[in-house]
Amino acid sequence: MHDDPASAGGGPGGRSAIAGVVDPGKAWRRARGIPIVPVFDGYRAIGIFGVTLFHVLTISGTFGLLGGWFLPVLVRGALPSSVVILFVVSGFVVYLPTVASGGRFGSVGAYAIRRAARILPAYWLALGVALILLATVSDSSGIPGAGPILTHLAVLQAPALLVSSNFPLGLGVIAPVWTLSLEIGFYIVLPFIAAWYFRRPFVGLLASAAIVVLWHFGAQHAGSLASLVGIDLSSAARTRIALNYESELPSYAIAFGAGMTGAWLYVRLRDRWSAEALAPYALRATLVAVLALGMFTYIAGHDYLDNPLTLHRSLAVELGLPLTLAAVLVAVALAPSWVQRPFGNRAIRWLADISYGVFLIHFAVIWFALREFSLPQDGSAWAAIAWTALVFPVSLFYAYLSARLLEQPVRRWAHRFGRRVQAEPEPSPATSG
8 A cells, every 4th residue: 555665575686576677665775775574565465455355345245244253253353454454564664764774764855755756646646537437427426626626635635534524535436545644644753753763662652552542532532622621512523523533643653653663673683683593483473463463353343243333443452453463564574484475475566566556446446336337235245256356357457557657657756856856864784684
């Protein structure tokens, strides 16, 4: 999705799987001795395709008919939580160069150019596709006003949910783009905290947990807290906050923080011990972390069963799921190669290289199919197969074109431009690779 695919994986010599071109981010990191962790490509692909599958099963009616025994409850917890993978991966990947550089963040200007090139062009293209669909599909609500369009162009759609009851998220066509507001928010905050976080990674993780707790309870008692400062929140405002507070950056602070602390831990462990020495301990840690993650995923599934009209998670899940997920991701990255292989093989890394486009467009494919086709939505296996057979191939084809023709060229330009505009301090090469 939104993290830099340059951070993880890549073919021999740092080549992208897309059309054999050199991935600019991977080349940039390799030249500076920054670790490239192939399994994080696979994690990102799993997160994005998990989000896509969740939406496919929901629109087909299958998700709502999953039973109440152990495995379906795990699926109920895992698929809606796929987005958490993306935030943990983003925290790890984007913070990894700072850790590998001994806490030096480098040029903020060049960083901003790279981040903007990674996220914005493909996102704006998807917004353009959404506007075209709204203008051409007869059974649509039509193009929204300038306000929602400008809000989306500025990537402020998630905060807008707190102030407008009828805000057309994703222009009513690509709703999952709410996550990009959180990604951009993280990118903006990171330069201010990067050096401090490097010195105190576990204090930083504790602070991120505190943000989640305060935000959770603040949202639950928004009316009372507002009255303390003389503000009388309307019933509509309280409802908006209750419905949408989980779609805001503070709810996922611990996911980003867990990824950042995971990056620090990964580099420190690789600096101190060889991969061979770490592998057996990492394997044991993986088994323990998977069991803990399974427990929180099961609780998340039961949260959904208790209230199927909302995907709100309990505070225990808000804290425990990102922490245990980050533990699994880092432990696997340090485990023996046979454990890493499902997440770092060439095929899944190829999918990861184009997965951002899948994330951006798959909901538009669903939106279009709902209006133009008569696919079943009765929750049957055939309904799930029919929607899967449409949404995944179309989304993958669009994503390939987006990556080949837009994302990669823009990112290559951004790396060249960033080097010309601001000379970046060279980080100290990390011993891990």
